[in-house]
Amino acid sequence: MIEKYFDVDRLYGRILRYYVAKKHYSKEEANAIAQKIIQKERNKRICKNTGCKHLLNDHIRNHDSCLVESCMCEKFTR
Numbered sequence: 001m002i003e004k005y006f007d008v009d010r011l012y013g014r015i016l017r018y019y020v021a022k023k024h025y026s027k028e029e030a031n032a033i034a035q036k037i038i039q040k041e042r043n044k045r046i047c048k049n050t051g052c053k054h055l056l057n058d059h060i061r062n063h064d065s066c067l068v069e070s071c072m073c074e075k076f077t078r
C-alpha cells in the first residue's frame with residue numbers, strides 16, 4: 001500500500017483546531033501537543049537505516065530503494 005504524502009501543515013492545523021475547539025485548550029497548550037504528535041508521526045516515517053534517515057515518501061513504493069541521489073539505502077527500515 002502506498003502511503004499518501006505526509007502533509008505536516010495540514011495535520012498540524014487539524015490537531016490545533018481539535019484541541020482548541022473541542023478540548024478547550026489554550027493555543028499554547030494545543031501548540032505544544034501538536035508539536036509532540038507531529039514529531040512522533042515524523043519519526044514513524046523516517047528510515048532507520050544508518051546513513052539514510054530519509055522519509056518514507058523518499059522510498060520507492062514506501063519500502064524499496066531510497067530515491068535520494070546520494071543515498072545507498074536499498075530498503076526502508078522501520
Ligand SMILES: [Zn+2]
Pocket residue numbers: 047051052053054058066067068071072073
Ligand atoms: Zn535514504
Ligand SMILES: [Zn+2]
Pocket residue numbers: 047048049052053054059066073074075076077
Ligand atoms: Zn532508507
